[in-house]
Amino acid sequence: MDSAEFRRRGKEMVDFVADYLEGIEGRQVYPDVEPGYLRPLIPTTAPEEPDMFEDIISDVEKIIMPGAASPACTELETVMMDWLGKMLKLPEAFLAGQVGEGGGVIQGSASEATLVALLAARTKVTRRLQAASPGLTQGAIMEKLVAYSSDQAHSSVERAGLIGGVKLKAIPSDGKFAMRASALQEALERDKAEGLIPFFVVATLGTTSCCSFDNLLEVGPICNKEDMWLHIDAAYAGSSFICPEFRHLLNGVEFADSFNFNPHKWLLVNFDCSAMWVKKRTDLIGAFKLDPLYLKHNHQDSGLITDYRHWQLPLGRRFRSLKMWFVFRMYGVKGLQAYIRKHVRLAHEFERLVQQDPRFEICTEVTLGLVCFRLKGSNRLNEELLERINSAKKIHLVPCHLRDKFVLRFAICARTVESAHVQLAWKHVAQLATSLLATPRD
């Protein structure tokens, strides 16, 4: 949608809202629809090609309005999460479908999703241990619980452990900054020998620092064998999995209990929209609902009625699935794939520019939209380069440390980025490097 159409459609939406408010007394205060009314009314998958905006708007009146805030808000979310799950080719077990035991929910952020998964895992292991030995108190169990993530995992994972009141240990990553079986197994054995109870592992696909990928095919089977909950955090990288050529990065997701990524990061859905799937929704509900048996009576673990307030930390909910519905239909799967591919292509374009300059080095493999690079030489030199880049304020780079190296991160993320911007950015960086290297070092 170009700027001119945005102005036109935006103004139509303003009138849509005003008309709705003017006519609101003509509407029923409570919907006539039955639970499950929505799914049959819309396709089972996202469109490959873009839909017409007119069709989307008329569907709002036809499909959403009769369902009011509830159940429309809940049911569209369930179906949109199925759409998105299918785009990623998630295993069937993660989808809600008509009768599935899994399903998706929109969280506010990946940090929230990690915490929710940890709390669900904590409850599950606590119940299992208490069933085995009824004498055990929750406190006695929590003292022994230990969770794991790579030393490259986002700080929010450590934070989730803090909030959840359990130990979290960092597993040393390998030379490619990936968590591997050997290091995880080693930590497990040591902790079990000390009487601790390993219960939760967070694997990261696309780390914040350098977009490295934990080895799911190694880590997954260990989690299953050791009866540990495996949560996958693919906050940034997840969007790319809608492209067949990147889907292999998700291989091993079949071992996971929960999976999360942020469409608000790289799939053109406005913040916030963090997509989380679980294989067994009852595991989530169990952590937030006092009496899971009660739920069963309400068939809440069938696909028919979903009570999302038991899937998340807050009770209140917004109608965030509308954003997904509009974006998926306005772009179509092909449009979204093209968007991802363009960013990756531009990252590689920047990578080549760096490689052609002997003063610089590429620090990690460029897989998606992030290029980690640096001037050959000291950390101090690169810190000075970053200082000059960010104080010039033409582009903005956020650095990271990879082991002992201070590294610059060039991230492709603007919606409208083109090759010309990448070329300009590199020219700018190269010039600043030239002037930096020309200044006498003390």
Added chain:
Amino acid sequence: MDSAEFRRRGKEMVDFVADYLEGIEGRQVYPDVEPGYLRPLIPTTAPEEPDMFEDIISDVEKIIMPGAASPACTELETVMMDWLGKMLKLPEAFLAGQVGEGGGVIQGSASEATLVALLAARTKVTRRLQAASPGLTQGAIMEKLVAYSSDQAHSSVERAGLIGGVKLKAIPSDGKFAMRASALQEALERDKAEGLIPFFVVATLGTTSCCSFDNLLEVGPICNKEDMWLHIDAAYAGSSFICPEFRHLLNGVEFADSFNFNPHKWLLVNFDCSAMWVKKRTDLIGAFKLDPLYLKHNHQDSGLITDYRHWQLPLGRRFRSLKMWFVFRMYGVKGLQAYIRKHVRLAHEFERLVQQDPRFEICTEVTLGLVCFRLKGSNRLNEELLERINSAKKIHLVPCHLRDKFVLRFAICARTVESAHVQLAWKHVAQLATSLLATPRD
């Protein structure tokens, strides 16, 4: 703002967004402003009278845009929370000001705020006990921690205890459904005698069931004396405290450590916007940040730099304070007060209509916008009346149980509600009651 102006202004906003996106390459990628730049640029209190929309929009360009997403997003939130705190006449200690140790933060929901407060209290008491006896493990402490709320408190309080891994006990409320000193003290003594550690109390102002108010002036001093964190949940009623005639309902807030209410419920700010204040921001930060000492070096407990990601569960944040800024300025304090007063007036109008019908009874004192009423007679009779009301779908009532009584709840909450709606609603209810009472009972 009437419908015609909404259409005009809404379309201006669409153009504002489109212009911004078209001109974005002309803007700096990083702001020039220094931390603390925003506060001096705007008034220290909300306007009494409405501002002009033109002035608000031009302030967005003048005041917000130069501060980009950060620090503008953070600083406007801090100042808006001060504005709102002053509207409520919160004690100075809860305000950030220039150098305050307290301050406000926007959470997503009251349930989130309760959980955040509970986690902060849990961390604080754990650190205190471990400082006294370093041998104590967190697990050993958490096993003994116990929190309290009235038996009328929202279910999200019980949920917070579940997530926080601590016991939560319900204090029997009195004849007016309020938590009183005697019942709380009794529970405290019993639990302390059993070796438990009371650490957290949630007092509710305006309960969900019948808008009853816990007795802060009794409960507060006990919390302070016993060194228990007092959190006040005024999710619905809080908005009314901007009116001098209702402010007395908040008396005793000076005893609290944290206070929360939802401007998205009754102050015309769109969902979500849950306003939470704390007296000591370091208490919150301590629960979510691993090394509170590190923060001190960054002066993060001064009013100058606020890192809200340490004040909440998710890390990501939206620019929700813009909603507050627009609403407070579009209505002015007087406009917001008038809105609250109108709703309360209409609730009393409905109350009088009920009182004039000898078949009905009012069940609890009408303080704000909620009227609890029922047909004199059996619960079954009232359940049938509710069934007829809600299946007619002209109005929608949510019931509650008060002790053994099934009670109907008439809540004034629509933005555009008028006396005519109240009269119609009552006529409708009275007619359905007549036909119900005419049907032969088996």
